Amino acid sequence: MKYCSIGEAAARFRIPESTIRYYEKKGLLPLIERDAAGRRLFSEDQMALLSTVICLKNTNMPINDIKQYVAWILEGDSTLELRLKMMSEHKQAVLDEMALMTESLQGIDEKITRYKTRIQERKEVTQ
Amino acid sequence: MKYCSIGEAAARFRIPESTIRYYEKKGLLPLIERDAAGRRLFSEDQMALLSTVICLKNTNMPINDIKQYVAWILEGDSTLELRLKMMSEHKQAVLDEMALMTESLQGIDEKITRYKTRIQERKEVTQ
DNA sequence: TGTTGACTTAAACCGCGGTTTAAGTCGTAT
DNA sequence: ATACGACTTAAACCGCGGTTTAAGTCAACA
Numbered sequence: 001m002k003y004c005s006i007g008e009a010a011a012r013f014r015i016p017e018s019t020i021r022y023y024e025k026k027g028l029l030p031l032i033e034r035d036a037a038g039r040r041l042f043s044e045d046q047m048a049l050l051s052t053v054i055c056l057k058n059t060n061m062p063i064n065d066i067k068q069y070v071a072w073i074l075e076g077d078s079t080l081e082l083r084l085k086m087m088s089e090h091k092q093a094v095l096d097e098m099a100l101m102t103e104s105l106q107g108i109d110e111k112i113t114r115y116k117t118r119i120q121e122r123k124e125v126t127q
Numbered sequence: 128m129k130y131c132s133i134g135e136a137a138a139r140f141r142i143p144e145s146t147i148r149y150y151e152k153k154g155l156l157p158l159i160e161r162d163a164a165g166r167r168l169f170s171e172d173q174m175a176l177l178s179t180v181i182c183l184k185n186t187n188m189p190i191n192d193i194k195q196y197v198a199w200i201l202e203g204d205s206t207l208e209l210r211l212k213m214m215s216e217h218k219q220a221v222l223d224e225m226a227l228m229t230e231s232l233q234g235i236d237e238k239i240t241r242y243k244t245r246i247q248e249r250k251e252v253t254q
Numbered sequence: 255t256g257t258t259g260a261c262t263t264a265a266a267c268c269g270c271g272g273t274t275t276a277a278g279t280c281g282t283a284t
Numbered sequence: 285a286t287a288c289g290a291c292t293t294a295a296a297c298c299g300c301g302g303t304t305t306a307a308g309t310c311a312a313c314a
Binding site for chain 3: 143145146149150153163164165166184189190
């Protein structure tokens with residue numbers, strides 16, 4: 001049962017300490033323990049929760065939704081269905097967003113191809 | 128050579144008119160023509176440019192970068208290399224972002240699977 | 255003992271990407 | 285004539301997601 005300081009937690013996930021403090025203040029990281037001097041102590045459970053929060057953040061879930069999700073975790077098994085529904089809907093939202101990005105990427109790829117052609121043509125003309 | 132009003136342009140791309148005005152003010156849509164009454168007229172070229180802007184926005188390119196890109200288009204063929212470099216780098220950034228999302232999605236999928244299992248187990252126990 | 259470095263807090267500040275508001279100008283159908 | 289709907293502008297406003305600042309506390313090491 002090793003505990004991490006905020007500095008170690010920040011280093012492990014490569015995010016600023018200020019972000020972790022911000023997440024705690026916003027209710028994304030409840031129940032963080034403290035040592036006698038008031039410094040945060042992150043248990044392995046808390047590190048796992050932080051990992052989950054970052055995972056949801058990486059997929060653009062709004063802070064308030066993550067907060068709701070974490071609150072449901074604390075509430076226990078009675079919220080299993082709610083959490084399943086939330087994660088399922090979020091997954092679909094992420095897939096939709098990725099589909100839009102993939103589609104838009106095609107337009108970008110066309111530009112890349114056209115630019116390469118035009119640059120090559122210009123070279124040939126001036127030879 | 129049909130021209131679109133701002134309302135028609137907004138409808139075609141399913142975005143608010145205010146967003147189009149905002150993009151013009153930010154320099155993303157230069158050279159928009161006007162009728163005698165001062166109303167915007169979108170040529171097919173302008174509609175194509177708007178389409179490009181939306182494509183870049185859909186892939187999370189910052190407004191200022193899009194502005195730079197549009198300025199390079201106006202500058203002509205001397206900026207072909209710059210545009211190619213920008214689009215190539217942007218493509219890579221998009222691919223990186225999608226890779227991160229895909230990875231994070233795995234964590235979400237695991238939660239979905241676990242929740243389904245736990246819900247099923249609870250049903251079996253109470254039977 | 256005193257200085258350094260890691261931590262603490264609350265509050266102010268920031269950029270981003272729009273959206274809303276308020277007041278006004280047209281063209282057109284009744 | 286007038287009323288309506290589509291447009292115009294500048295400026296104010298907004299939520300989001302942090303980041304920065306300032307002032308302070310504490311533990312450990314020289």
